[in-house]
Amino acid sequence: MAEAPTAAAAAGGAAEVGNPFNVAAGEIDGVFFAGGFGDDYIKYAGQLVEKAHPDVKVKVQSIQKVQEQLQPRFVAGTPPDVIDNSGAGLIPMADLVAEDQLLDLAPLLAAPAWDTAGKTFGDTLFPGSQTSAIFGGKQYGINIAYTISGIWYSKPAFEAAGYTYPKTWAEMLTLCEQIKKDGKQSPWTYQGRYPYYIWGIVWNMLVYYAGGDDVIKKLDNLEPNAWSDPAIKRATEDLYQLWDKGYIMPGTEGLTHTESQTEWLKGKAVFIPCGNWLENEMKDTTPADFNMTVANIPGYADGKGDQNAVNANGGETYIVPAKGKNTAGGMEYLRALLSKDSAKYFAENVRAIMPVTGGTEGAKLSEGMKAGVALAEGSKGVAINMNFTNWYSAMNKEIDQRTGELMTGVIKPDEFISIMQKKADEVAADPDIKKFTR
Structure with missing residues (x-):
């Protein structure tokens, strides 16, 4: 991967950056998941820090399997100072919170913004973009990407075939x-091998479109019989139709994310669900004339939810371990990472959005990004998220496994719902699992 350009843009504003956490000379030890977003933007933010603090060095280590590679460091009490805890092999946030492994980031939220005068760091973040990293009212992580998810397809190929994107x-x-x-x-x-793409992008939106946010709130709160709601039955049965009617590309269930996306780029399938990291993740294999675009999940004409709502949320969660050697440095890195300067670089080079006010000002956006931004604007701020999979790792594992089985016909919709209710009841009844509500 090409080396990130020098953060020359920081030079003019370095004098105003300040040092609210009193970061000392030395090293900031950062370990980061390098997935669809790559790691050039990570290096760029490191250069911003080093430009503002010449006696500080940001160590950037890019990895794939976060839990496998970092769990031993947590156990030993020597975790890095800042981590991008993302990817299929992330460490469940709920587990880290339960074990008191994470720093409460209230001081970061209250600190002056890196390059927005008169604003705190927290003031510059999109409203609602950080909720998934809040546990018990405390901010234990910072979501650095504003992910807009939907159904992707090749715009020219779709139009050449004479198809019209469905409204329902x-x-x-x-x-x-x-x-x-x-x-x-x-x-x-x-x-296929990561079913959270389809339940977290398609199924959850169908649930919302059918029954509204009250249904999702009941799932999040582990309410008795929450899974028996008619909206969940409807959404599950409708998603199942993709398998039952033979609409899914043969062999999908055995493919990784990049493998399935590659087959899609070859024209083997029309639609694929994904977040707006897709463009950057597949930039090296995307045909020049493919012109991918993203559209919303089609809803229901008679649904209770806002049919313009979008699947948009803060993601790519960064954390500062409480036992890190340089927690001040970890917070300072995040302050630079979510600056307007860094966000513009992210928009232009990663083709994704940071939840930073003014972060895309003057940026040249790709067609896919333009479509994603249009979805977010059309939603008028109504973005749908489920929390129970983030709060309870057991629930996350269960829905991942069972969705994979649902989408291959191993289980039917009624069985899926029954199994999920049983697991929810088990989690609710377990006194050793800390509970969260909204």
């Missing part, structure tokens, strides 16, 4: 049948 899920199924009859492509594929 019923229309989606009708279109899938037409694509299947045309016989040139499968209607759908998804990241």
Whole structure:
């Protein structure tokens, strides 16, 4: 991967950056997941810190399997100063919180913003972008990406085929049948070995569109019989239709995220669910004329939820371990990372959005990013998230496994719902699991 350009833009504002955490000379030990966003932006933020604090060196180590590689350091009491805790192998946040491993980031939120005069760091973040990293009212992580997720397809290929993007899920199924009859492509594929792409991007939105936020709130709060709500039955049965009617590309279940996305780029399937990191993750294999774009999950004409709501949330969670050697340095790195300077670099080079006010000002956006921003603007601030999978690792593992089984016909919708309710009841009844509500 190309080396990040020098952070020359920081030079003019370095004098105003300050040092609110009293970071001492020495090293900031950073270990970061390098996935769809790559690691150039991580290096760029490090250069911002080093430019502002010449006696500080930011160590950048990029890894893939966060839990496997960092769990031993947590156990030994020698964790890094700042971590990008992301990817399929992340360390469950709820587990780290329960073990008192994370620093409360209230001081970071209250600190002066890096390059926005008169504002605190917290003031510059998009409202609602940090909720998934709040546990018991405390901010234990910072989401550095504003992820807009939806259904992706090649705009020119879609239009050349004469297709019209569906407004409702019923229309989606009708279109899938037409694509299947045309016989040139499968209607759908998804990241088969990582089912959270399809339940976290499609199923959760169908639940919301059918029943509104009250249904999701009941799931988050582990309420008795929450999973028996008609909206969940409807959403689960509708998602299952993709498998049951043969609309999913054969072999999808055995593919990794990049493998399924590669097959999609080859034209083997029309639709794939993903977040707006997709463009950057697949930039080296995307055909020049593919012109990928993203659209919302089609809802229900008679649904209770806001049908313009979008699957958008803060993600790519960075944490500062409480037992890190240089926690002040860890917070200072995050202060630089979520600056306007860094956010603009992120928009132009990673083709993704940071939840930073003014972060895309003057940035040249890709077509996929423009479409994602349009979805967010069209939602009028209504963004849907589920918390129970983030709060309870057992629930996250269960829905991942069971969605994989649902999407391969191993279990039927009623069985999926029954199993999930049973697991929710087990978690609710376990006194050793700390509970959260909203």
